[in-house]
Amino acid sequence: MEPILRMEKITKAYRSVPAVKDVDFDLQEGEIHALVGENGAGKSTLTKVMAGVVEATSGRMTYRGQDVRFATPHEALQAGIAMVFQETSLVPSMTVAQNLYLGSESFLNRLRGIYISAQQFLQSLNFPVDPTAMVETLGAAKRQMVEIARAVHHDARVIIFDEPTASLTPEEKRHFFALLRRLKTRGVSIVFISHALEEALLISDRITILRDGELVATGATTDFDRDRIIAAMVGRTLSGELYRKRDAGHLRKAGRKVLSVQDISMGQMVRNTSFSVFEGQVTGIFGLIGSGRTETLKIVSGIYKRDFLRGGAIALDDRPVRYYTPAEAVRDGIAYVTEDRKSEGVFEIMSIGENLFGGLLAAAQEQGFVIRHRVVRKLAEEWTGRLSIKTINTEARVVELSGGNQQKVVIGKGLIQKPRIVIFDEPTRGVDVASIAEIHQIINDLADQGLAVVMISSYLPEVMNLSDRILVCRQGRIVEEMSPAEATEEKIMYAAVH
Amino acid sequence: MILDPILDIFRGQAITIPPLDGAFRANTSLEEAPVFAALPEADNLCQADGRLLATSGTKIYALAEGAAPTLEETFPAAISALASAPDGTLAVALDDGSLIEGGQPVAVPTGVSCITALAYAPDGTLWLANGSDRHPASAWVADLMEKNASGSVWRRAPGGAFTRAAAGLQWPYGLLPDGGGAIVSESWRHRLLRVSGGGVEPVLKHLPGYPARLSPAAGGGAWLAIFAPRNRLIELVLQETRYRYDMMAEIPREFWIAPALSSRQSFLEPLQCGGIRTMGVHKAWAPSRSYGLVVRLGPDLVPLASLHSRANGRRHGTTSVIEADGRLLIASKGGNCVLAPEAP
Numbered sequence: 067m068e069p070i071l072r073m074e075k076i077t078k079a080y081r082s083v084p085a086v087k088d089v090d091f092d093l094q095e096g097e098i099h100a101l102v103g104e105n106g107a108g109k110s111t112l113t114k115v116m117a118g119v120v121e122a123t124s125g126r127m128t129y130r131g132q133d134v135r136f137a138t139p140h141e142a143l144q145a146g147i148a149m150v151f152q153e154t155s156l157v158p159s160m161t162v163a164q165n166l167y168l169g170s171e172s173f174l175n176r177l178r179g180i181y182i183s184a185q186q187f188l189q190s191l192n193f194p195v196d197p198t199a200m201v202e203t204l205g206a207a208k209r210q211m212v213e214i215a216r217a218v219h220h221d222a223r224v225i226i227f228d229e230p231t232a233s234l235t236p237e238e239k240r241h242f243f244a245l246l247r248r249l250k251t252r253g254v255s256i257v258f259i260s261h262a263l264e265e266a267l268l269i270s271d272r273i274t275i276l277r278d279g280e281l282v283a284t285g286a287t288t289d290f291d292r293d294r295i296i297a298a299m300v301g302r303t304l305s306g307e308l309y310r311k312r313d314a315g316h317l318r319k320a321g322r323k324v325l326s327v328q329d330i331s332m333g334q335m336v337r338n339t340s341f342s343v344f345e346g347q348v349t350g351i352f353g354l355i356g357s358g359r360t361e362t363l364k365i366v367s368g369i370y371k372r373d374f375l376r377g378g379a380i381a382l383d384d385r386p387v388r389y390y391t392p393a394e395a396v397r398d399g400i401a402y403v404t405e406d407r408k409s410e411g412v413f414e415i416m417s418i419g420e421n422l423f424g425g426l427l428a429a430a431q432e433q434g435f436v437i438r439h440r441v442v443r444k445l446a447e448e449w450t451g452r453l454s455i456k457t458i459n460t461e462a463r464v465v466e467l468s469g470g471n472q473q474k475v476v477i478g479k480g481l482i483q484k485p486r487i488v489i490f491d492e493p494t495r496g497v498d499v500a501s502i503a504e505i506h507q508i509i510n511d512l513a514d515q516g517l518a519v520v521m522i523s524s525y526l527p528e529v530m531n532l533s534d535r536i537l538v539c540r541q542g543r544i545v546e547e548m549s550p551a552e553a554t555e556e557k558i559m560y561a562a563v564h
Numbered sequence: 565m566i567l568d569p570i571l572d573i574f575r576g577q578a579i580t581i582p583p584l585d586g587a588f589r590a591n592t593s594l595e596e597a598p599v600f601a602a603l604p605e606a607d608n609l610c611q612a613d614g615r616l617l618a619t620s621g622t623k624i625y626a627l628a629e630g631a632a633p634t635l636e637e638t639f640p641a642a643i644s645a646l647a648s649a650p651d652g653t654l655a656v657a658l659d660d661g662s663l664i665e666g667g668q669p670v671a672v673p674t675g676v677s678c679i680t681a682l683a684y685a686p687d688g689t690l691w692l693a694n695g696s697d698r699h700p701a702s703a704w705v706a707d708l709m710e711k712n713a714s715g716s717v718w719r720r721a722p723g724g725a726f727t728r729a730a731a732g733l734q735w736p737y738g739l740l741p742d743g744g745g746a747i748v749s750e751s752w753r754h755r756l757l758r759v760s761g762g763g764v765e766p767v768l769k770h771l772p773g774y775p776a777r778l779s780p781a782a783g784g785g786a787w788l789a790i791f792a793p794r795n796r797l798i799e800l801v802l803q804e805t806r807y808r809y810d811m812m813a814e815i816p817r818e819f820w821i822a823p824a825l826s827s828r829q830s831f832l833e834p835l836q837c838g839g840i841r842t843m844g845v846h847k848a849w850a851p852s853r854s855y856g857l858v859v860r861l862g863p864d865l866v867p868l869a870s871l872h873s874r875a876n877g878r879r880h881g882t883t884s885v886i887e888a889d890g891r892l893l894i895a896s897k898g899g900n901c902v903l904a905p906e907a908p
């Protein structure tokens with residue numbers, strides 16, 4: 067059967083450095099095609115060429131038997147190719163319905179009509195999103211849903227999903243996979259980029275693996291297993307090494323109690339949460355999206371404020387603290403590495419060094435009115451090496467880096483402040499397998515150095531592998547503490563759900 | 565912020581419950597511990613002349629490993645405290661406020677009618693905790709709900725008379741003679757105090773439950789039994805005066821929203837349904853009214869480790885703990901047994 071989309075010898079180079087090189091790719095009608103590869107392997111670039119976000123430097127693309135070359139995403143969308151981006155591209159100051167209809171508005175629009183049809187459409191997809199809600203008020207998972215709904219709404223024949231499940235809960239993932247299957251039965255072809263290899267194996271019909279911008283393997287999903295994919299992705303076997311269960315003998319002992327959070331409350335999101343954090347340990351916090359984990363730690367970091375009345379107490383080294391700005395927390399040695407690196411973590415169009423310098427400024431470790439470029443350059447060189455940030459050169463802007471390397475810049479920005487407590491919020495979200503191992507190593511090293519580390523994660527194997535103690539969050543409060551040696555996925559999930 | 569001290573006047577002081585982590589990290593040690601003796605409402609443990617004694621209602625039993633408890637003595641009222649002097653003399657306090665020492669009634673000072681704990685110092689000094697001057701020891705929950713602070717601690721030097729060492733306490737419930745003074749557990753304020761000639765000084769504050777009796781630990785330090793947990797609902801009720809008095813006036817005491825020595829006895833109890841049990845599984849982390857908790861305190865009275873019977877357990881209402889012949893024994897009044905767990 068003739069594929070709906072075929073790419074031949076596609077090369078895309080940035081500043082003469084090829085991101086993808088002579089890649090052949092084809093997509094059949096009504097198939098789910100998983101695209102997997104390491105951080106910087108060229109998956110996003112290849113799909114951006116498909117969707118008209120960037121133009122290929124060389125190569126040929128045919129769509130429905132016709133040679134095509136999309137100059138803009140709009141052209142691709144008109145032709146029936148839509149892309150759901152890893153970092154959502156919604157307009158935060160517009161409502162969900164307005165975002166859904168953006169680009170396909172009539173000359174005269176009746177807002178009520180748009181809301182009603184958006185409501186019906188979202189319900190048909192089983193997405194519990196209020197069409198009248200402003201996008202900026204939505205969490206990451208719901209934004210992702212709106213993004214997916216927008217692609218489906220444009221009646222695309224090819225939909226490209228870049229890390230669609232990174233921010234979804236297991237329940238939402240099931241809905242999402244059911245949606246993919248429905249789209250497939252309607253003849254829609256799907257390109258699915260994911261770092262969660264189990265998902266690729268579960269949902270896809272075919273898998274294509276890229277490494278360093280080149281095609282390594284392609285074939286039916288039945289021909290692959292997890293180990294074979296990983297071996298093809300990184301050239302070595304990482305399985306079992308990355309997510310193995312901790313045994314009681316290797317758990318770090320609790321040091322001094324540095325942070326004590328007692329009954330803090332913030333509206334309905336955080337309700338009487340209490341926990342302590344100890345030096346020299348990784349405290350893992352697991353909870354479903356909306357369980358208040360992020361909000362709790364953002365209160366600790368001074369980003370959000372707890373309730374004015376009966377808001378509880380936070381003590382740092384037995385000293386009560388109440389932060390009104392994040393800068394106060396930073397100066398007290400609390401670094402928060404955000405889950406939403408695009409809007410909260412980095413200045414995208416600034417260089418690696420400038421971003422790191424921003425971390426120094428926040429900690430008030432850099433004085434004066436003038437930015438010293440020598441310091442910025444030195445920081446970039448030092449931290450690029452320390453955190454193995456893969457970049458063309460140290461002057462590169464963060465937007466030019468891949469997801470995993472952007473995450474390392476966010477981590478570097480926190481660590482440069484010489485913190486005593488480091489809070490990682492979803493540290494490996496949207497990050498490839500090799501970078502996950504590197505970020506895990508950074509987290510372990512920090513705990514070994516005696517820092518108090520808090521890690522929030524929705525990915526159970528990550529929590530179980532990295533944590534020295536696991537706290538489970540449900541409906542705005544910490545409900546249970548477990549030792550990784552005794553914890554099982556079922557036990558943690560039961561506590562998180564009930 | 566510079567304005568925080570002023571704002572705090574309007575905010576009020578946060579009432580917080582410390583989390584069960586660090587030395588208080590939850591486990592199932594009490595739940596899994598072997599039963600040393602099954603004894604209804606097992607309460608105060610004590611070692612006298614090499615015998616191991618335990619109180620149960622109006623009776624004192626002698627306990628021995630592998631044998632059924634043997635009845636030693638019966639009293640006309642429930643026993644509220646028991647202690648043994650260095651010479652083997654037994655002091656027994658009853659719920660009617662009387663004190664019997666060596667089989668003879670002893671006159672107690674006016675106002676002492678609720679003896680919750682007794683302890684002899686090595687020099688023979690008798691320490692006495694009077695929980696309240698409003699209620700007998702068995703009505704402890706009423707004293708808590710009324711938020712009384714009428715407890716006192718008394719000492720009687722050998723051959724001397726009782727003198728008051730501290731007053732205005734909120735239910736003193738445990739005594740541990742320490743040098744010339746004593747360590748006292750003050751239940752309603754969730755803390756331990758050092759009572760000495762120099763006055764009263766808190767030594768351990770902000771416990772996660774209601775502390776009960778204390779006993780010395782072999783390697784230095786102490787054991788502390790905590791008989792009930794704190795939870796947000798009870799803290800709220802304790803702040804709502806009118807609600808509390810209405811509850812006390814209209815609802816039977818066993819169904820009050822208050823700490824308990826055991827729970828899950830009746831469907832009329834507060835705190836039920838999804839908060840406690842979901843899909844047939846009783847949640848260990850549920851905010852229960854009863855709990856079992858014993859804490860090992862270091863020589864400086866810093867908590868080192870703990871043994872738990874969690875919300876889904878049965879060995880609740882741990883009121884007394886002693887180390888006897890190298891073995892740790894714990895009385896679970898709510899669980900109707902004496903446990904012999906491994907020391908943590």
